[in-house]
Amino acid sequence: MAPRILSLFMLFYCSISYAELITSLPGQPFNVSFKQYSGYVVTDGRHGQALFYYFVEAESPIASFLPLTLWLNGGPGCSSLGFGTLMEHGPFKPSDNGSLIRNDYYSWNLESNMLYVESPIGVGFSYSNTSSDYMNWNVTRNIFLTGESYAGHYIPQFAKLLIDYNKRPDINLSRNPLLDLDISIQAGDYLWAHGAISDEMLYLERTVCNNSKYMREYLYDQYSDECNCVLNISVNTEVGKDVQFDNLLLRKCPLSSSSNSEQFDIAIARRGLGVTGDPCLQGRIFAYLNKPKVQRAIHANTTHLPFNWDFCQGPLLYQEDNLDMNLIPLVGIKIQKSLLTQTRMIANNLARDLKLVTFSKYGPWYDKKQVGGWSQSFGTATESKNVTYLTFATVRRAAYKVAFTSPSQALTLFRSFLSKSPLPRPRD
Numbered sequence: 001m002a003p004r005i006l007s008l009f010m011l012f013y014c015s016i017s018y019a020e021l022i023t024s025l026p027g028q029p030f031n032v033s034f035k036q037y038s039g040y041v042v043t044d045g046r047h048g049q050a051l052f053y054y055f056v057e058a059e060s061p062i063a064s065f066l067p068l069t070l071w072l073n074g075g076p077g078c079s080s081l082g083f084g085t086l087m088e089h090g091p092f093k094p095s096d097n098g099s100l101i102r103n104d105y106y107s108w109n110l111e112s113n114m115l116y117v118e119s120p121i122g123v124g125f126s127y128s129n130t131s132s133d134y135m136n137w138n139v140t141r142n143i144f145l146t147g148e149s150y151a152g153h154y155i156p157q158f159a160k161l162l163i164d165y166n167k168r169p170d171i172n173l174s175r176n177p178l179l180d181l182d183i184s185i186q187a188g189d190y191l192w193a194h195g196a197i198s199d200e201m202l203y204l205e206r207t208v209c210n211n212s213k214y215m216r217e218y219l220y221d222q223y224s225d226e227c228n229c230v231l232n233i234s235v236n237t238e239v240g241k242d243v244q245f246d247n248l249l250l251r252k253c254p255l256s257s258s259s260n261s262e263q264f265d266i267a268i269a270r271r272g273l274g275v276t277g278d279p280c281l282q283g284r285i286f287a288y289l290n291k292p293k294v295q296r297a298i299h300a301n302t303t304h305l306p307f308n309w310d311f312c313q314g315p316l317l318y319q320e321d322n323l324d325m326n327l328i329p330l331v332g333i334k335i336q337k338s339l340l341t342q343t344r345m346i347a348n349n350l351a352r353d354l355k356l357v358t359f360s361k362y363g364p365w366y367d368k369k370q371v372g373g374w375s376q377s378f379g380t381a382t383e384s385k386n387v388t389y390l391t392f393a394t395v396r397r398a399a400y401k402v403a404f405t406s407p408s409q410a411l412t413l414f415r416s417f418l419s420k421s422p423l424p425r426p427r428d
């Protein structure tokens with residue numbers, strides 16, 4: 001997977017002229033000042049594989065001086081275009097009449113050129129077959145590697161490859177990563193603490209089948225009876241079918257768009273008030289990306305793939321080797337800065353392994369004069385200089401997809417990460 005993305009990077013460093021300009025996305029507002037590109041990059045000629053990318057310039061007169069950020073969604077098998085771009089932090093979101101609405105205030109291309117890649121092969125519009133090669137590249141601007149969830153597996157490996165390839169350990173990482181299956185995904189205590197499951201169910205999760213066991217079974221496509229009983233049936237029954245585990249606060253999307261009283265209030269969403277994301281957005285993205293005219297506009301599905309576009313394809317069995325890898329040692333390699341919005345346990349382990357000391361006191365960080373969440377920084381201290389290498393941050397009221405539920409806080413985190421400045425603290 002990583003070598004394929006490496007060739008995509010080469011594409012962007014060699015020349016943008018390889019890339020295909022999007023004239024206009026269907027339903028896009030007229031006065032858009034930044035350019036967008038998308039299409040396929042053939043990554044493995046012998047095996048005939050092509051990765052789909054969407055690249056959006058920073059919305060700035062000095063776009064070419066701003067950094068380049070790569071974003072990968074996880075899964076494994078989930079689409080960066082569907083989730084990252086259209087649901088989380090891209091410049092547009094589909095509205096219910098098919099037009100695109102500007103993500104005016106919180107799009108990450110306000111701060112950086114953004115590259116979204118549907119990876120690995122088989123995900124979203126990425127597919128298998130063809131040839132060509134891009135073998136030259138030079139780092140000409142700052143690169144940031146970001147993503148969420150299973151991208152916690154992709155990114156450290158990709159970073160290592162970039163470092164080995166480039167011999168310039170000049171890469172900064174940020175993500176909400178799955179770094180260790182046994183630590184990262186246990187949900188029992190969380191659901192219990194939120195009152196969503198009973199004491200008995202928590203006991204079953206602790207003794208019979210927990211989330212990492214279930215995840216392994218999912219990835220190997222071999223479900224056991226006990227996991228099916230505990231995690232697929234009993235937990236679902238208690239939590240209820242109208243609630244998503246990764247976003248307990250998200251309202252259910254009304255089935256029919258005719259129920260106007262339940263229509264999601266976009267104005268409220270944009271101001272980030274009292275909402276946890278638009279529950280109908282995912283359905284609109286699905287409809288949008290499956291439209292033939294949208295696919296033509298973004299140069300996707302040029303080979304008429306025999307299945308429709310979807311958010312996630314899974315399980316991707318060829319990732320088995322990767323599965324149980326503990327990525328923490330790999331993250332430790334020469335990373336310059338890492339912003340983690342994952343468990344505190346992982347941040348602490350990383351800090352210990354890298355012999356970093358804590359700087360700031362554990363405490364709140366701020367977004368728009370409100371507590372955005374809590375954070376702590378780790379780094380190295382010498383007499384003359386303290387250097388932060390790692391920041392652990394939580395996002396208050398966020399669910400799994402932080403930029404979806406908490407776009408303003410997400411942009412503040414992203415900005416602070418890019419500018420290498422600490423998260424805003426009171427009187428900081």
Ligand SMILES: *[C@@H]1O[C@H](CO)[C@@H](O)[C@H](O)[C@H]1NC(C)=O
Nearest residue numbers: 013014015135136137138139
């Ligand atoms: C990369 O940099 C080297 C040395 O500066 C130069 O010779 C080469 O042409 C550059 N490659 C590209 C693709 O710009």
Ligand SMILES: *[C@@H]1O[C@H](CO)[C@@H](O)[C@H](O)[C@H]1NC(C)=O
Nearest residue numbers: 029030031032033059102104
């Ligand atoms: C686009 O045009 C609308 C209406 O004229 C205006 O409100 C908006 O600020 C413009 N956006 C940009 C990015 O120029």
Ligand SMILES: *[C@@H]1O[C@H](CO)[C@@H](O)[C@H](O)[C@H]1NC(C)=O
Nearest residue numbers: 095096097098099100101266
């Ligand atoms: C579609 O919906 C958006 C947002 O609700 C609105 O701004 C736009 O005018 C609508 N367009 C059409 C063609 O109805």
Ligand SMILES: *[C@@H]1O[C@H](CO)[C@@H](O)[C@H](O)[C@H]1NC(C)=O
Nearest residue numbers: 040042050128129130131303
């Ligand atoms: C894959 O095969 C199809 C059918 O032969 C061909 O049209 C297409 O160009 C190939 N893909 C690439 C990226 O060349």
Ligand SMILES: *[C@@H]1O[C@H](CO)[C@@H](O)[C@H](O)[C@H]1NC(C)=O
Nearest residue numbers: 182186206209210211212213
């Ligand atoms: C999850 O279950 C596996 C297999 O039963 C066990 O080895 C592991 O320790 C459990 N993890 C936690 C955090 O309970």
Ligand SMILES: *[C@@H]1O[C@H](CO)[C@@H](O)[C@H](O)[C@H]1NC(C)=O
Nearest residue numbers: 218223227228231232233236
């Ligand atoms: C989970 O349960 C549902 C019915 O409750 C069933 O249709 C589905 O196949 C189960 N999933 C797995 C992976 O066994």
Ligand SMILES: *[C@@H]1O[C@H](CO)[C@@H](O)[C@H](O)[C@H]1NC(C)=O
Nearest residue numbers: 125301304305306307308309
């Ligand atoms: C690709 O296009 C074909 C029609 O040519 C359509 O049936 C299929 O659903 C599309 N697949 C994807 C992945 O968009």
Ligand SMILES: *[C@@H]1O[C@H](CO)[C@@H](O)[C@H](O)[C@H]1NC(C)=O
Nearest residue numbers: 358359381382383384385386
């Ligand atoms: C580095 O951080 C420590 C707290 O861990 C602080 O006491 C010290 O003054 C800082 N040094 C510099 C140069 O800022």
Ligand SMILES: CC(=O)N[C@H]1CO[C@H](CO)[C@@H](O)[C@@H]1O
Nearest residue numbers: 142143170171172336337420
């Ligand atoms: C590519 C990039 O942004 N590199 C930066 C990573 O962070 C270190 C330490 O702050 C900087 O020195 C690099 O320039």
